[in-house]
Amino acid sequence: MLDELRARVLEANLEIVRRGLVLYTFGNASGIDRVTGLVAIKPSGVPYDTMTAADMVVSDLHGKVIEGELKPSSDLATHLELYRAFPAIGGIVHTHSEFATAWAQAGREIPPYGTTHADYFYGPVPVTEDLSAEEIQGEYVLNTGKAIVRRFRNLDPEAVPGVLVAGHAPFAWGRDPMQAAYHGVVLESIARMAYYTATLNPGTRGVSQALLDRHYFRKHGAKATYGQ
Amino acid sequence: MLDELRARVLEANLEIVRRGLVLYTFGNASGIDRVTGLVAIKPSGVPYDTMTAADMVVSDLHGKVIEGELKPSSDLATHLELYRAFPAIGGIVHTHSEFATAWAQAGREIPPYGTTHADYFYGPVPVTEDLSAEEIQGEYVLNTGKAIVRRFRNLDPEAVPGVLVAGHAPFAWGRDPMQAAYHGVVLESIARMAYYTATLNPGTRGVSQALLDRHYFRKHGAKATYGQ
Amino acid sequence: MLDELRARVLEANLEIVRRGLVLYTFGNASGIDRVTGLVAIKPSGVPYDTMTAADMVVSDLHGKVIEGELKPSSDLATHLELYRAFPAIGGIVHTHSEFATAWAQAGREIPPYGTTHADYFYGPVPVTEDLSAEEIQGEYVLNTGKAIVRRFRNLDPEAVPGVLVAGHAPFAWGRDPMQAAYHGVVLESIARMAYYTATLNPGTRGVSQALLDRHYFRKHGAKATYGQ
Amino acid sequence: MLDELRARVLEANLEIVRRGLVLYTFGNASGIDRVTGLVAIKPSGVPYDTMTAADMVVSDLHGKVIEGELKPSSDLATHLELYRAFPAIGGIVHTHSEFATAWAQAGREIPPYGTTHADYFYGPVPVTEDLSAEEIQGEYVLNTGKAIVRRFRNLDPEAVPGVLVAGHAPFAWGRDPMQAAYHGVVLESIARMAYYTATLNPGTRGVSQALLDRHYFRKHGAKATYGQ
Numbered sequence: 001m002l003d004e005l006r007a008r009v010l011e012a013n014l015e016i017v018r019r020g021l022v023l024y025t026f027g028n029a030s031g032i033d034r035v036t037g038l039v040a041i042k043p044s045g046v047p048y049d050t051m052t053a054a055d056m057v058v059s060d061l062h063g064k065v066i067e068g069e070l071k072p073s074s075d076l077a078t079h080l081e082l083y084r085a086f087p088a089i090g091g092i093v094h095t096h097s098e099f100a101t102a103w104a105q106a107g108r109e110i111p112p113y114g115t116t117h118a119d120y121f122y123g124p125v126p127v128t129e130d131l132s133a134e135e136i137q138g139e140y141v142l143n144t145g146k147a148i149v150r151r152f153r154n155l156d157p158e159a160v161p162g163v164l165v166a167g168h169a170p171f172a173w174g175r176d177p178m179q180a181a182y183h184g185v186v187l188e189s190i191a192r193m194a195y196y197t198a199t200l201n202p203g204t205r206g207v208s209q210a211l212l213d214r215h216y217f218r219k220h221g222a223k224a225t226y227g228q
Numbered sequence: 229m230l231d232e233l234r235a236r237v238l239e240a241n242l243e244i245v246r247r248g249l250v251l252y253t254f255g256n257a258s259g260i261d262r263v264t265g266l267v268a269i270k271p272s273g274v275p276y277d278t279m280t281a282a283d284m285v286v287s288d289l290h291g292k293v294i295e296g297e298l299k300p301s302s303d304l305a306t307h308l309e310l311y312r313a314f315p316a317i318g319g320i321v322h323t324h325s326e327f328a329t330a331w332a333q334a335g336r337e338i339p340p341y342g343t344t345h346a347d348y349f350y351g352p353v354p355v356t357e358d359l360s361a362e363e364i365q366g367e368y369v370l371n372t373g374k375a376i377v378r379r380f381r382n383l384d385p386e387a388v389p390g391v392l393v394a395g396h397a398p399f400a401w402g403r404d405p406m407q408a409a410y411h412g413v414v415l416e417s418i419a420r421m422a423y424y425t426a427t428l429n430p431g432t433r434g435v436s437q438a439l440l441d442r443h444y445f446r447k448h449g450a451k452a453t454y455g456q
Numbered sequence: 457m458l459d460e461l462r463a464r465v466l467e468a469n470l471e472i473v474r475r476g477l478v479l480y481t482f483g484n485a486s487g488i489d490r491v492t493g494l495v496a497i498k499p500s501g502v503p504y505d506t507m508t509a510a511d512m513v514v515s516d517l518h519g520k521v522i523e524g525e526l527k528p529s530s531d532l533a534t535h536l537e538l539y540r541a542f543p544a545i546g547g548i549v550h551t552h553s554e555f556a557t558a559w560a561q562a563g564r565e566i567p568p569y570g571t572t573h574a575d576y577f578y579g580p581v582p583v584t585e586d587l588s589a590e591e592i593q594g595e596y597v598l599n600t601g602k603a604i605v606r607r608f609r610n611l612d613p614e615a616v617p618g619v620l621v622a623g624h625a626p627f628a629w630g631r632d633p634m635q636a637a638y639h640g641v642v643l644e645s646i647a648r649m650a651y652y653t654a655t656l657n658p659g660t661r662g663v664s665q666a667l668l669d670r671h672y673f674r675k676h677g678a679k680a681t682y683g684q
Numbered sequence: 685m686l687d688e689l690r691a692r693v694l695e696a697n698l699e700i701v702r703r704g705l706v707l708y709t710f711g712n713a714s715g716i717d718r719v720t721g722l723v724a725i726k727p728s729g730v731p732y733d734t735m736t737a738a739d740m741v742v743s744d745l746h747g748k749v750i751e752g753e754l755k756p757s758s759d760l761a762t763h764l765e766l767y768r769a770f771p772a773i774g775g776i777v778h779t780h781s782e783f784a785t786a787w788a789q790a791g792r793e794i795p796p797y798g799t800t801h802a803d804y805f806y807g808p809v810p811v812t813e814d815l816s817a818e819e820i821q822g823e824y825v826l827n828t829g830k831a832i833v834r835r836f837r838n839l840d841p842e843a844v845p846g847v848l849v850a851g852h853a854p855f856a857w858g859r860d861p862m863q864a865a866y867h868g869v870v871l872e873s874i875a876r877m878a879y880y881t882a883t884l885n886p887g888t889r890g891v892s893q894a895l896l897d898r899h900y901f902r903k904h905g906a907k908a909t910y911g912q
């Protein structure tokens with residue numbers, strides 16, 4: 001069971017590298033086994049090209065390392081907070097992919113400018129509030145997770161599978177580690193097209209609610225028609 | 229006959245991947261045999277790297293599947309509407325290529341800023357009107373095709389081999405599937421250069437009618453001189 | 457002699473492809489043997505990946521084809537006008553490379569924003585005037601060459617080895633075909649950095665005359681110190 | 685000892701090529717052996733793909749060549765000035781990487797817009813003042829080094845491992861040649877994301893001092909927690 005989880009978490013980590021979202025050791029992916037509550041995550045600061053499934057670090061939902069020789073990703077506490085708050089998700093990726101990071105740095109949510117966006121995010125990609133100095137000086141990584149959870153108070157993390165942490169970078173998630181990676185890749189593409197759109201025509205409004213509904217529910221929910 | 233059509237449609241689908249216009253399973257290409265009126269199109273949501281010619285789905289002009297085990301692309305009804313309305317075209321591609329999509333999302337037609345554009349598009353690349361809520365909630369995919377056809381009421385689809393669907397992405401076409409793919413690739417390049425041009429000098433006007441004529445008719449029509 | 461010229465012209469054509477300046481069959485490179493006055497140039501509309509040295513077309517300085525089965529590039533008359541007017545140059549490339557083309561489309565010369573520019577261009581990269589309707593409807597390709605030559609009335613083509621044709625794209629040249637290709641590649645890089653510079657700070661002025669002198673003469677003329 | 689230094693300097697030169705920071709022969713990396721005070725640097729104008737460790741040129745801290753058949757990089761005097769003034773550094777890279785160069789050409793320091801920046805640069809990436817005509821006409825390369833050193837009068841080169849030379853391009857450094865290359869690569873990525881941020885939202889302010897402290901000291905100093 002843990003072997004399979006580690007293998008899938010490794011695959012998600014490699015996917016964000018293959019798709020150009022990662023420079024050096026930046027970024028990390030994790031996955032959770034909801035039966036045991038165990039989380040596997042990339043180790044901290046290890047090069048991707050020599051990493052194996054056995055290097056993935058396994059911890060419980062409170063950050064206690066259960067298996068693994070290496071230190072877990074320094075972002076572990078953020079991942080755990082999201083797993084605790086969003087019971088429907090099974091995988092998370094965090095990257096510093098360039099366009100999503102630019103929107104995060106600019107402190108702007110990404111409006112749903114088109115159907116590519118609407119196919120995956122049912123509304124804007126939200127931005128967290130800035131953390132206070134106290135939150136930064138305290139349990140910063142955990143508090144980053146809490147800021148994300150606060151931002152989702154009135155949002156469904158299944159309908160909006162990602163977020164921009166203000167002044168930092170994106171997190172994306174999904175039902176399993178590979179879908180989380182997939183959402184991270186799609187988010188970067190959406191962010192890139194939204195950048196070109198916003199600079200080409202600063203007054204662009206997002207798509208209509210009707211179009212947002214049509215595209216989102218084409219791929220999600222009981223009436224989805226896309227795919228085989 | 230159908231084997232050849234499927235092979236050519238596969239090739240066009242692979243060309244848009246090779247040229248970087250496709251992320252994951254986004255995008256699709258189709259072709260029509262005008263003698264039988266049969267259309268071959270990429271299946272829905274299938275990965276490009278394992279796709280074979282036999283996976284292409286064949287339907288008649290009204291969307292009835294004639295051959296193929298898989299579901300056709302969810303955009304089939306748009307393709308069919310274009311084949312019905314534009315008798316001179318033999319292939320269509322739809323992509324979410326990033327710069328053409330940005331212009332579509334910004335709701336701006338692409339002006340003919342230079343001779344690269346004029347070599348392929350005899351005038352601006354047009355944008356459709358937004359679909360109404362009724363059109364979106366009804367036969368949305370078909371209505372997308374109808375919006376394109378309406379936009380071409382006074383345009384020649386052979387002289388303007390592509391369009392931007394507002395808030396969505398481009399469609400391009402040609403005399404056969406590979407030329408449709410070629411036009412899709414050229415459209416993305418034109419869109420990219422036009423983006424840089426418009427942001428560098430927002431007041432740029434398009435080329436003169438004389439230059440548009442000269443370049444377009446250098447490559448098209450009875451007096452074309454380009455190529456062997 | 458002609459074999460060597462054709463081989464060098466082929467190499468220059470392949471260099472602009474390898475460096476990402478070419479989409480499909482766009483662009484062309486040529487070279488001249490100043491002893492015989494013979495020019496070798498890429499054939500029109502032929503794919504780069506199957507092209508051989510034997511496909512290069514040889515013409516005299518007045519456009520009469522001397523050797524070669526294929527039609528020469530449709531831009532031949534522009535190349536010939538430059539060879540006639542600029543006796544010091546031995547090779548020319550024409551591309552639609554994206555950033556240089558964007559400046560050409562925007563009708564803006566590229567200011568010498570930094571030392572990368574000053575290392576190769578002793579002053580701005582100039583833009584031609586628009587051609588008149590008569591010039592376009594007449595011998596258009598030749599008139600494009602004449603517009604470039606007019607623009608260089610008070611410029612030294614050895615000190616400024618390239619130009620932007622307004623509403624069209626760049627030409628670059630050098631002492632031989634490979635140096636022409638090299639200047640075409642450097643011009644695209646300069647154009648790209650100048651685009652980012654101009655959009656980041658529209659008020660940016662070019663480098664001082666002192667810096668322009670220092671960098672240009674570090675690599676050019678009797679006192680050059682760069683290289684082995 | 686010198687063999688190892690040359691090998692490490694070669695590796696740093698190859699790293700900036702692999703990461704896309706180099707066009708043709710632009711850019712150079714060097715390293716110093718602090719025991720002997722000997723510096724190894726890339727030779728001037730030599731292609732990267734045939735370069736060997738034996739081609740690295742070794743000079744003393746005053747520019748006297750000790751070993752090597754080739755002429756050293758034309759930027760040697762800048763490197764030496766930095767080694768003399770910043771005793772803690774062991775390697776330097778100079779590139780014309782496109783986004784860092786754009787900020788240098790625009791004469792703008794790069795604000796710390798996010799945590800990627802804060803992980804490596806403890807404050808803005810500074811820009812030097814313009815050199816005077818006298819400095820340019822005199823010992824220009826040395827004076828470039830002096831301008832950098834002046835800019836760091838109140839800055840710690842270990843906390844800010846790079847600089848933008850106005851109207852020119854970046855220099856980056858580190859404890860050894862490979863870390864210098866790493867900082868050069870990270871600087872380009874930071875510059876790229878900052879470009880997108882600044883053009884997306886020109887009013888963006890940098891991160892708070894608390895966030896800058898938290899991220900910088902996560903990776904640096906006695907209390908660093910990142911990595912294994």
